[in-house]
Amino acid sequence: MSRGFQFGRNQIWSRRTFLKASAGAAALAGTGGLALPNRARAQGSGLVALVHTQAAGDNGPIDSMIASLKKLSEEQGFPIRTIYAQDSATFPQIFGSLADAGAEVIAGTFNEVAEPIKELAPAYPDTKWIQIFGDPFDPPMPNVVTVSYDYYLGCYLSGLFAARVSKTGKIGYIGGVSLPPLNADLNAMKAAAAAAGGGQTVTGAFAGSFQDPAKGHEIANQMYQDGIDYIQTDAAATDTGIIQAANEGEGRMVSAISPEQYKLGPSTVIALVALDFGQSLYNEVTKAIGPDFQGGHLSTGLGTGVIDFILSPVFEEQGPPDLVAKAKEVWPEIQEARAGIINGTLEVPFNTEL
Numbered sequence: 001m002s003r004g005f006q007f008g009r010n011q012i013w014s015r016r017t018f019l020k021a022s023a024g025a026a027a028l029a030g031t032g033g034l035a036l037p038n039r040a041r042a043q044g045s046g047l048v049a050l051v052h053t054q055a056a057g058d059n060g061p062i063d064s065m066i067a068s069l070k071k072l073s074e075e076q077g078f079p080i081r082t083i084y085a086q087d088s089a090t091f092p093q094i095f096g097s098l099a100d101a102g103a104e105v106i107a108g109t110f111n112e113v114a115e116p117i118k119e120l121a122p123a124y125p126d127t128k129w130i131q132i133f134g135d136p137f138d139p140p141m142p143n144v145v146t147v148s149y150d151y152y153l154g155c156y157l158s159g160l161f162a163a164r165v166s167k168t169g170k171i172g173y174i175g176g177v178s179l180p181p182l183n184a185d186l187n188a189m190k191a192a193a194a195a196a197g198g199g200q201t202v203t204g205a206f207a208g209s210f211q212d213p214a215k216g217h218e219i220a221n222q223m224y225q226d227g228i229d230y231i232q233t234d235a236a237a238t239d240t241g242i243i244q245a246a247n248e249g250e251g252r253m254v255s256a257i258s259p260e261q262y263k264l265g266p267s268t269v270i271a272l273v274a275l276d277f278g279q280s281l282y283n284e285v286t287k288a289i290g291p292d293f294q295g296g297h298l299s300t301g302l303g304t305g306v307i308d309f310i311l312s313p314v315f316e317e318q319g320p321p322d323l324v325a326k327a328k329e330v331w332p333e334i335q336e337a338r339a340g341i342i343n344g345t346l347e348v349p350f351n352t353e354l
Contacts, residue, residue, distance in 0.1 A: 046104025
């Protein structure tokens, strides 16, 4: 889906919506407004800005990125700004104001920021731009890094694990919005369940939003009532409602995305297809403020410290004893599959068609 927005005085730009946010004025978190001070040009002493297109407080990607940027700022001693850009019509103004203020590094989240970065980056060659969760630019730009994530590989492991621990043989998947990468996540789970060979089924659904816990709860509750006992979440802040639904019944399991979600369901969040957005941003900003920055695209998969499939240590302590025992019993098989994906002996299909 694309929409047109006015960019500058005369130019229209289009964007591909990746993670939707409801329209509204841009909220500025910790910016003190956009009248930002000019930064020193010395390496590592300039302003680093994060423009995030989902709200903080998600116990997931955004909270993780903000925390990691603050941590790196404290370690390296550079100023930061975090800006919640809720309305896509404001993206050009926000990015342009930061660049005009001399920001050394500007990071933006998800595919909806691609077009303003493409438009502005050539005009600000001394600013280093990072797009978290984006497609490669064609042609590449020397001062822009785009980062993508092979999350579907972790979802394959989740599907294999679910096929082994589910008592009903009915597995669920709830994504935020049906988009190619998320479709691939669902299809990877289906491929894993088929490979397990036990006749398990995988039912997928999309909430239509990455910020709607109520909708997540509604869909998950219906899935659990229909006999599904394991749900893989893939919906950012919407995940909160999915975990709440799991907490409302016996034997319900969730595989989530962030360790912050353990506390939301200590006896239901059995595993994570972990995508550590915070670590990813930390890695890329570290490179950007260092001497060896290079533009281009980075595809991040298993074995990188950013994506993994993890058995919850909290669930091991607080989960139902029978499910904990079963999870531990099958875990060596999951680890063997993980090693096969990393070394190339196990190929997981990337299928975006539903």
